[in-house]
Amino acid sequence: MTRSASPKSKSKKAQQPPQPFLHTPDSLPAPVMAGRDFLSNLDTSPEELRAILDTAASMKRGEWRNVKPLQGLSLALLFEKASLRTRTTFDVGMYQLGGHAITLSNQEIGLGTRERVSDVARNLERWVDGIMGRVYLQHTLHELADHAEVPVINGLSDMLHPVQLLADYQTIEETVGPVQGKRVVYIGDGNNLANSHIHMGVLTGADVTIVTPVGFEPNGAVLMDAVRRGASVTLTSDLAAVDGADVLYTDVWISMGQEEDGARRRRAFQGYQVTPQMLERIAPQGIFLHCLPAHYGEETVPEATEHPKSRVFDQAENRLHAQKALLYHVMGQMKPRW
Known part of the structure; x- marks a missing residue:
């Protein structure tokens, strides 16, 4: 004889919280900045910004745990300035999305001194799928973007801090x-x-x-x-x-760089x-x-x-969640080169 569920078990089942939504590779939103540079917040439209912020909130809710949309992709992190949050969140963000980040200090590269910025860009574009720069001058980022075929992200400059x-x-x-x-x-x-x-x-x-x-x-x-x-x-x-x-x-x-003007x-x-x-x-x-x-x-x-x-x-x-969202919307349509 089949026994029906007791009222108690029905009540208990009804009180279970709904399962959280989890993305699958087939349910991801379309990247809205595919392959583009992000040197300023104004490089996005209001609608694109809305998509990035919505994705950041979704990532924070844990809805992207099952997907690695940047699997096999690499991001170069260029640092002329010291960093805690920018370095950690871009590095961890690439890892959580399935990609890889490589950190390059100014002592290793010497942007504009050891090598021309344009030459650095032309080298990196052969090896990595994106470049993030935390630099002194906004002009440096524009020079990187002008000479690299891969997208360039502004991690901070003298003019702007869009991330x-x-x-x-x-x-x-x-x-x-x-x-x-x-x-x-x-x-x-x-x-x-x-x-x-x-x-x-x-x-x-x-x-x-x-x-x-x-x-x-x-x-x-x-x-x-x-x-x-x-x-x-x-x-x-x-x-x-x-x-x-x-x-x-x-x-x-x-x-950083204004210490001599500190007293004034x-x-x-x-x-x-x-x-x-x-x-x-x-x-x-x-x-x-x-x-x-x-x-x-x-x-x-x-x-x-x-x-x-x-x-x-x-x-x-939220630096982690927002930058992961940005990375997805910029690099999410790229395919590994190898």
Whole structure:
């Protein structure tokens, strides 16, 4: 005689959580930047950026565990500047997607000194499937891209830091929701982070405010281009702009290579330090972000990065997910050469 399930067993089965969605090789989204360079956030359209951020969120949920879309592909990591987050996340990201990363320091390559940048590009394109550069000059990345047939990714330059902004906006969406119309207030030096925030304002419709002392403004051409494109961007030195912000963001006052100008910069930025008291001025559900490393005692203090409104370490984690998503959308249609 067949016995029917008891009410208890039916109830228990009904209470089981749904199984998470897992991608298969046949269910992956189409790469939206196949084979293209990513030197600036503006190298994507709003729709392409949306696809990258959606993929990053999917990867963070663990939905890509069963697939290795970059199997057999290699990425060269070129470093003129020291790195913790960029190096680790690109290396681990390639591994998790089935590929391989090789790290090359400036001591080994000597971009523009030991070898011409164009020659480095022409060599690497014969061996690897992509190049990531963390360099001093934006021009170096453009020279690499001009002479390499494989895609080039900007891991940081003097002008822009676009991969960081992918992780930043993933973090913003996770915590404060859709970014269109949200007030993103950047306080501090008008450096590569400030320029890239302006670019993201163009792409997302966020209301971006740059708060910086007179003489330390972001790049004028970046700002004017954003205004021409209809972005909501405000430039001010008034700290009152912090009040009610949905996102408060800061970065170091003294970037690598600016150490000789440190004393002047510290004087100019007095009062622009993000403290717990300043975080009480942002929106009740607002968050604090910092791309790290932090120079505690200058642009912020440990009590701010450990504050309940801080999402600094979630932001650092998202470097991995966002860059994996970017790597997939740039390299996901490539086939191994061997």
